[in-house]
Amino acid sequence: MASEVDGTVGDGRGLPALTGYVDGLGGRLATRARQILVPLVVIGLAWYVGALLLDNPNQLPGPVATLTQAVEILTTEDFRGYTALYHLQLTLERAFISSSIGLVIAIAGGILLSTNDLVEESLGGWLSFWMTTPTVVIILLSMVWFDFSEIAVIFAVVAASTPFGIVNVWEGAKDVDVDLLTMADAFDASPAMVWRHVYLPHLLPYLFGSYRYILGMVWKIVVLAEVFGLSAGIGAMFRYYFDQGELLMVFAYLVPFIVVVLTVEYGVLKPLETYFFRWRD
Amino acid sequence: MGLRIQHLTKTFEEEDGDEFVVLDDISATVDEGSFTSIMGPSGCGKSTLLNILAGLHTYDAGEVAWRGETVDPTNLPIGYVFQEPRLLNWRSVEENLTFAMRAQGIPESDHDAIVGDVLSTVGLADERDTYPLRLSGGMRQRVGIARALAVDPEILLMDEPFSDLDELTARNLREDLIDLWQTTGKTIVFVTHDISEAVFLSDEIVFLDTAGQIFNEVSIDVPRPRDPDDRDLLAIESDLMDDFFDHMEALEEETAAASTGGGRAD
Numbered sequence A: 001m002a003s004e005v006d007g008t009v010g011d012g013r014g015l016p017a018l019t020g021y022v023d024g025l026g027g028r029l030a031t032r033a034r035q036i037l038v039p040l041v042v043i044g045l046a047w048y049v050g051a052l053l054l055d056n057p058n059q060l061p062g063p064v065a066t067l068t069q070a071v072e073i074l075t076t077e078d079f080r081g082y083t084a085l086y087h088l089q090l091t092l093e094r095a096f097i098s099s100s101i102g103l104v105i106a107i108a109g110g111i112l113l114s115t116n117d118l119v120e121e122s123l124g125g126w127l128s129f130w131m132t133t134p135t136v137v138i139i140l141l142s143m144v145w146f147d148f149s150e151i152a153v154i155f156a157v158v159a160a161s162t163p164f165g166i167v168n169v170w171e172g173a174k175d176v177d178v179d180l181l182t183m184a185d186a187f188d189a190s191p192a193m194v195w196r197h198v199y200l201p202h203l204l205p206y207l208f209g210s211y212r213y214i215l216g217m218v219w220k221i222v223v224l225a226e227v228f229g230l231s232a233g234i235g236a237m238f239r240y241y242f243d244q245g246e247l248l249m250v251f252a253y254l255v256p257f258i259v260v261v262l263t264v265e266y267g268v269l270k271p272l273e274t275y276f277f278r279w280r281d
Numbered sequence B: 001m002g003l004r005i006q007h008l009t010k011t012f013e014e015e016d017g018d019e020f021v022v023l024d025d026i027s028a029t030v031d032e033g034s035f036t037s038i039m040g041p042s043g044c045g046k047s048t049l050l051n052i053l054a055g056l057h058t059y060d061a062g063e064v065a066w067r068g069e070t071v072d073p074t075n076l077p078i079g080y081v082f083q084e085p086r087l088l089n090w091r092s093v094e095e096n097l098t099f100a101m102r103a104q105g106i107p108e109s110d111h112d113a114i115v116g117d118v119l120s121t122v123g124l125a126d127e128r129d130t131y132p133l134r135l136s137g138g139m140r141q142r143v144g145i146a147r148a149l150a151v152d153p154e155i156l157l158m159d160e161p162f163s164d165l166d167e168l169t170a171r172n173l174r175e176d177l178i179d180l181w182q183t184t185g186k187t188i189v190f191v192t193h194d195i196s197e198a199v200f201l202s203d204e205i206v207f208l209d210t211a212g213q214i215f216n217e218v219s220i221d222v223p224r225p226r227d228p229d230d231r232d233l234l235a236i237e238s239d240l241m242d243d244f245f246d247h248m249e250a251l252e253e254e255t256a257a258a259s260t261g262g263g264r265a266d
Helices: A002-011 A016-054 A063-075 A084-115 A117-132 A135-145 A150-174 A178-186 A191-229 A234-243 A247-276 B046-053 B093-103 B108-121 B137-150 B167-184 B195-201 B231-265
Strands: B003-013 B019-030 B035-039 B061-066 B078-081 B155-159 B187-192 B204-208 B214-219
Touching: A016 A063, A016 A247, A063 A084, A063 A247, A084 A117, A084 A150, A084 A191, A084 A234, A084 A247, A117 A150, A135 A150, A135 A191, A150 A191, A178 A191, A178 B078, A191 A234, A191 A247, A191 B093, A234 A247, B003 B046, B019 B046, B019 B204, B019 B214, B035 B046, B035 B195, B046 B155, B046 B187, B078 B137, B093 B108, B093 B137, B108 B137, B108 B167, B137 B155, B137 B167, B167 B195, B187 B195, B195 B231, B204 B231, B214 B231
Parallel strands: B035 B187, B035 B204, B078 B155, B155 B187
Antiparallel strands: B003 B019, B003 B061, B204 B214
16 A cells, blocks of 8 residues: 555656645555554454353354354345345435435524524524434334335434534534624625635534534434334344344344444545645644 | 825714713824824724724714715725734635635736735745645734735725734834835825834824824824834834823823712712
């Protein structure tokens, strides 16, 4: 890996800016690899030792058996003719759609709360009530209301996760630097320019925080909703194999799920963050 | 003719409903191309006056005229340099300048040349693509000045732009500001509470007091280039300081007398 990067640097000689960028990229990749690999190795070892000590695959299957089984379910079809990839895809689609809707509502709600006094006064207090409603209650109710359909999952996730996003964006918008607004005013900047160059960049860290939070909730809630109500998706498989007493299968389905969650975090969110916040030293 | 303000009055309403007079019937003239400082203690309304000229605050009565014609201050051709740099930290130095130029409707095709021009004027030609947080405080303030120059204003309004900097940096910037003023011929209105700064920089100094009135106007006739430690400047500075303290003392006695008088009347 490192030698590949070095090769690129050699090709780019005479282009100092590019060389610097590639060097930086190599460094970032190394950091990223450390961030993922070190915890993974530690967890793997602890798991291995734990399984060895417990010596009961029905309580804690070992890592080797789990990984073998994970490869198995990813490559072969189950009793209904689906591989784990299909279930994973379903779960991911639900998570992506509901977190996107959640983020849009969070942005709209947060901005509305911070710009409109009437909305702030009438809704601000209800947010904490909304946030403390147990997630399980929301999931069960939406299953009943939307008849165990796809929409039920999406509704449950959006309903349970958005208030946190709204509060985050709301706090962020209240915190905007008034001095910068005055500056923009002194140069006669249009409202559109103020939004694009002052509000949006200021809100971006809050949006990232919100999205990460919403996504974190979404993984849990989607799977939980699938456990409660649906016949397909990773959560439904957890439920099915748990009922069968096949803990190894539950663990095996967990593996691709975790890989995806880590990929989204380190492969998408972190690099995006590094890019957006490159102006911070 | 330059910039003329006549009978300008501004009152703020305090939280308890009392009216607080910040500017009380102010009249002054700033010659075109001159360097004029507005000097006064904190809370005397000097920044308010500047903000009115920048079109950021409204005023209750009075008139502002530029080159003999009465104008709405929002239409004055100004560039504003703040006490803090007030840069968009998430935008490069160049983008900070284009922000101001775009806001002022300067054609995009001119931006590149103007950026190069004003950045070399403030000595930051190499920092075009740098993000502000990687610059020192003094350099950031230079970017703030470059941004104000980028919109090619006739009048440069400066609100204590060097007061947050260490003295050494401030000294360098003051000298560079004078160079810049002499080459560009801009009219500069400079707010400060630092008398030696005012004396070193200015052609004219207008003194405001805490009652919102002008109590002294002086011309500094020391030839340029000036040395901040020049004996003549120091002498002027100390005389003006005496005048200032005498006036403030008198003002305080007056206020004290007025408030005890008011107490008896109640």
